[in-house]
Amino acid sequence: MVLSLTLLFVLSSGADGRVMHIKSLFASPLSEPRVGAQRTINLSRGTKVSVVTTQDPWVRIRFAAGTGWVLNAVLSDSPPGKTSSLLDSGADVSLNARKRVSGFTSAAAARGLREGADDFSGSKFRPDFESVRNMEGGYVNPDDGYAYILNGRTR
Amino acid sequence: MKQHVAAAFFVLTALLPVAGAQSGAPALSRARAHQGVISTEEDHGDLTAEIRFGRALAARILGQYKLSADDKTGGYVSRVGAGLVAMSGRPEIRFHFGVIESNEINAYACPGGYVFITKGALSLMSGEAQLAGVISHEIAHINRKHVVRALKIHGGGGSFASGIAAMIGGTSDSSRVILGSLMDRGMDLLFKDGLSIADEFDSDADAQENMVAAGYSPAEYRRYLQKISDAGPGKTTSILSKTHPPLAGRIERLKQREGRLGENARN
Numbered sequence: 166m167v168l169s170l171t172l173l174f175v176l177s178s179g180a181d182g183r184v185m186h187i188k189s190l191f192a193s194p195l196s197e198p199r200v201g202a203q204r205t206i207n208l209s210r211g212t213k214v215s216v217v218t219t220q221d222p223w224v225r226i227r228f229a230a231g232t233g234w235v236l237n238a239v240l241s242d243s244p245p246g247k248t249s250s251l252l253d254s255g256a257d258v259s260l261n262a263r264k265r266v267s268g269f270t271s272a273a274a275a276r277g278l279r280e281g282a283d284d285f286s287g288s289k290f291r292p293d294f295e296s297v298r299n300m301e302g303g304y305v306n307p308d309d310g311y312a313y314i315l316n317g318r319t320r
Numbered sequence: 321m322k323q324h325v326a327a328a329f330f331v332l333t334a335l336l337p338v339a340g341a342q343s344g345a346p347a348l349s350r351a352r353a354h355q356g357v358i359s360t361e362e363d364h365g366d367l368t369a370e371i372r373f374g375r376a377l378a379a380r381i382l383g384q385y386k387l388s389a390d391d392k393t394g395g396y397v398s399r400v401g402a403g404l405v406a407m408s409g410r411p412e413i414r415f416h417f418g419v420i421e422s423n424e425i426n427a428y429a430c431p432g433g434y435v436f437i438t439k440g441a442l443s444l445m446s447g448e449a450q451l452a453g454v455i456s457h458e459i460a461h462i463n464r465k466h467v468v469r470a471l472k473i474h475g476g477g478g479s480f481a482s483g484i485a486a487m488i489g490g491t492s493d494s495s496r497v498i499l500g501s502l503m504d505r506g507m508d509l510l511f512k513d514g515l516s517i518a519d520e521f522d523s524d525a526d527a528q529e530n531m532v533a534a535g536y537s538p539a540e541y542r543r544y545l546q547k548i549s550d551a552g553p554g555k556t557t558s559i560l561s562k563t564h565p566p567l568a569g570r571i572e573r574l575k576q577r578e579g580r581l582g583e584n585a586r587n
Contacts, residue, residue, distance in 0.1 A: 287500020
């Protein structure tokens with residue numbers, strides 16, 4: 166009897182049971198494990214879900230309002246971490262590239278990091294950090310990037 | 321003292337031949353692929369080491385190839401890349417995207433979020449979904465820390481922050497040699513030796529998932545690889561063919577996985 170109840174519980178709650186988190190900006194679990202299936206609900210980044218079963222590359226998850234299928238790619242074992250970057254510490258990345266570069270330089274200097282110093286100067290390859298800074302100056306926030314590709318559907 | 325700090329900065333069990341990573345590395349578990357957690361001081365040290373190394377590696381790439389001055393194309397690639405990061409990038413790092421002046425058909429991922437795509441690769445693409453496929457493949461390399469693992473880069477324990485401060489602005493000769501050698505191995509990994517075949521297959525599979533999550537048809541990625549294959553071997557694919565598994569095998573695997581993603585994924 167106890168065994169049957171245990172088995173029933175395991176089957177109804179899902180045999181896997183691992184707790185995972187939504188890693189993507191959001192996830193829309195599908196009613197079936199296939200592209201094009203009906204979307205159920207939008208779950209935001211960091212939402213805790215439990216794994217019911219897997220069918221690579223799909224994972225059936227349980228969340229507060231029910232169950233649905235998402236791809237492996239949108240799940241993480243642990244809550245999304247805080248963004249860490251050498252561009253941290255208040256560098257203003259919302260203005261033009263030139264200003265962003267100087268913002269980074271100031272922020273790095275404030276933390277005692279001398280911009281341009283190269284820990285790997287023993288390498289036989291010549292570095293170009295100025296171009297790296299230019300590249301960093303063009304940083305696009307992932308949320309803005311996602312809005313852009315969504316708009317692109319109608320471009 | 322600085323030498324000790326330097327030794328703690330990067331734990332160099334890494335001075336083993338890169339070729340070992342090419343042939344014998346076991347396939348990573350796909351289920352464990354998507355880590356995004358900075359939970360301990362040591363993890364944070366590892367992340368800092370990863371970003372510092374990746375940024376310096378990116379600087380070496382840009383020392384070899386000019387960053388494109390075409391801001392319009394660069395901005396477009398950055399926006400599409402950022403959109404893909406929103407769906408499956410590691411939330412703890414900032415991703416940066418750059419177009420480089422090279423006719424080679426290739427793309428490169430440096431640890432810490434630095435992604436490059438060549439003008440040659442862009443010129444062969446016939447739509448945004450194909451670009452999304454290639455960028456997603458590179459994001460996957462960074463998500464799975466393939467270069468970090470191949471080179472065994474990680475922080476040196478509790479005194480990491482002071483280690484960084486001591487390293488900047490003047491390293492000892494011995495640490496300079498060790499770190500320089502590590503950098504050279506990173507460049508060899510990207511341009512000569514390549515990652516393991518399993519790493520490349522895993523990144524292809526992740527790319528398909530990322531494309532679906534962002535609303536692109538994953539079949540476009542396969543079609544792009546097919547285009548490269550159809551063009552045949554040549555000067556513009558010499559690095560790609562040296563550093564990646566044969567295209568025929570990759571295309572076949574992608575096709576099989578499209579079936580598992582669902583029939584619509586083939587469209």
